[in-house]
Amino acid sequence: MGINRIDHAAIRVGDLGRALAWYEDVLGLTVLSRDADTVHLACRGKAADITLVKGTQSLENFTFGVDDQEDLDRVESILKKEGVAAERLNGDSRPGEGATLKFHLPSGHEMRLCTGGAERRAGISDFDSKGSHVPTDMDHLNLLGEVDPAVMRDFLMTIGFKSSLNISVGGQLAGIWLRGSAYDHDIAYMRAVRPSDRLHHVAFAVEDGNHYFRLSDRLMDTGHRWEFGPGRHNAGLGKSTGFGTNNYAYAFDPFGNRNEFSSGMEQFADDTPPLDADIAPEQMTEVMNGWGYEMAETFMTVGS
Numbered sequence: 410m411g412i413n414r415i416d417h418a419a420i421r422v423g424d425l426g427r428a429l430a431w432y433e434d435v436l437g438l439t440v441l442s443r444d445a446d447t448v449h450l451a452c453r454g455k456a457a458d459i460t461l462v463k464g465t466q467s468l469e470n471f472t473f474g475v476d477d478q479e480d481l482d483r484v485e486s487i488l489k490k491e492g493v494a495a496e497r498l499n500g501d502s503r504p505g506e507g508a509t510l511k512f513h514l515p516s517g518h519e520m521r522l523c524t525g526g527a528e529r530r531a532g533i534s535d536f537d538s539k540g541s542h543v544p545t546d547m548d549h550l551n552l553l554g555e556v557d558p559a560v561m562r563d564f565l566m567t568i569g570f571k572s573s574l575n576i577s578v579g580g581q582l583a584g585i586w587l588r589g590s591a592y593d594h595d596i597a598y599m600r601a602v603r604p605s606d607r608l609h610h611v612a613f614a615v616e617d618g619n620h621y622f623r624l625s626d627r628l629m630d631t632g633h634r635w636e637f638g639p640g641r642h643n644a645g646l647g648k649s650t651g652f653g654t655n656n657y658a659y660a661f662d663p664f665g666n667r668n669e670f671s672s673g674m675e676q677f678a679d680d681t682p683p684l685d686a687d688i689a690p691e692q693m694t695e696v697m698n699g700w701g702y703e704m705a706e707t708f709m710t711v712g713s
Contacts (some may be wrong), residue, residue, distance in 0.1 A: 412484075412569045412589030413532030415547045415596070416474035416523060417457055417503060418611045420666050421464030427663045428461045435631045436613075436668075441504045449503050452613065456505020456529060458547045459611070460463035467713040468608040471550055472509070473589055473596075474532020477524055481510045484522055484568050488512055491567065500524070504635050507531065508686035515564050516554035516598065518607065532590070537670075542623035544613030548671045549594055551609040553601035553712045558585045561598045572683040574644055574652045578690055586653065593655055606712030610659065612669035621658060624670060630661065635660050636667070636706050643699030644686055650675060651656035652684040655700070659708065666713045681695065683686040 411586060422428035425448055432438045438450040441457055462469045475481060476659040481497075488495045498509040500523060505610060507524035509521035509572030514520055535546045554561075562585040573594045574586035584599035599609060621639045628634060636659045644653025656673040688696055 411475070411480065411548060412522065412595075413474040413476070413530065414534050414590045414592065415471060415549055416525070416532040417459065417472040417506070417593055418550055419460040419462050419469035419471070420467050420545060420608070422461050422662065422664045422666070423463075424467055424663075425463055432459070432461065433698055435627065435633060437541065437627075447505055451504075452544050452546050453535070453646055454523065454529075456506075456531075457503040460503055467549075467606070468552070468611075470511075470520065470521060471611075472506070472521040472523050472531075474530065475522050475524055476530055478508055481508060481522055481524070485510055487568050491564075495619055500526075505529070505531075514552075514600040515560050516552060516556045516578060516607075518552055518554070522711045534590075534592070536614055538616040538620045538623075540623075542620070542627040543669060544624075546614040548614035548669075548674075549596060550611045551597040551669075553598065553599055553603055553606045553609050555601060558582045558598055558600065561585060562587065564594065571679055571681075573677070575683055575685045576644065576653075576696065577685075577687040578693065579665040580687060588677070591678070593652055595678070601712060602710045603712065608666065609712045610667040610669040612671045615658075615670045615672045617672060618656075620672065621656070621670070625658070631662060637698075637705040639670075640672070640698045640700045642695055646686070646688075646692070646695065647699075649699065652677070653686075653696075659705075664713070665711070667711075 441449045446463045448461045495512040500507045500509045507526040570587040576584045586594035586597045590712040638658035
């Protein structure tokens with residue numbers, strides 16, 4: 410029992426056709442269903458991994474997977490004790506969704522938990538690229554907001570997440586990374602530089618370095634470039650293993666929603682203590698990029 414990994418994200422885009430030119434044509438995701446206002450896509454299989462919602466930009470909602478109704482009951486009971494409103498949904502908002510529990514985080518983000526039905530476990534990652542450039546699954550997401558990161562961390566831990574990494578800048582907590590599964594992190598939250606921003610990135614899973622090569626060539630062949638990466642995060646300041654050391658590459662969709670392509674997350678026991686890092690502002694580039702001395706200026710200032 411417990412919370413698995415992210416199962417689905419819904420993001421707003423200004424135009425579905427232009428968005429599909431990125432998510433379907435460039436990244437290679439498969440359209441499962443479409444109407445005038447939404448498109449459900451999968452990296453593979455018959456369960457939607459990401460939904461495009463006609464709007465402007467940023468995050469509409471996101472869903473983590475759980476194994477069964479008992480997990481939903483457990484979290485609903487916790488939310489009730491915490492005075493947090495929750496709603497049960499039928500689980501028919503997208504292909505592959507089972508019974509669902511909807512609630513809001515202290516930051517205002519809409520979060521859902523869902524079962525996957527009899528045919529699959531929701532929130533279980535598939536990393537096998539089968540030699541393709543196409544991302545294999547959803548991997549994690551990074552939220553932005555104005556709420557104190559400690560408040561967000563405490564809330565997420567209350568419902569079943571484990572703390573992985575806490576980064577303070579000049580003594581002030583700036584970002585938190587937590588895991589529902591055994592993997593390094595499944596959700597993150599940072600203070601927004603621009604008050605209106607609510608999403609730093611949604612992350613897709615890629616398998617390994619060769620997968621990055623194929624995806625990088627796909628971007629180049631279609632007239633696109635990375636914003637930042639590929640590289641390796643460096644939360645341990647010189648350690649290629651441990652919390653906060655996954656590989657990354659980032660690119661924007663046509664409406665300014667940042668996509669990460671993540672690999673190489675280690676797995677940790679539930680009782681592994683988190684990494685607490687307090688850095689000076691000038692060390693941010695070193696923390697975010699262990700392989701070089703550069704970081705895109707937009708990376709720490711622009712969200713959606």
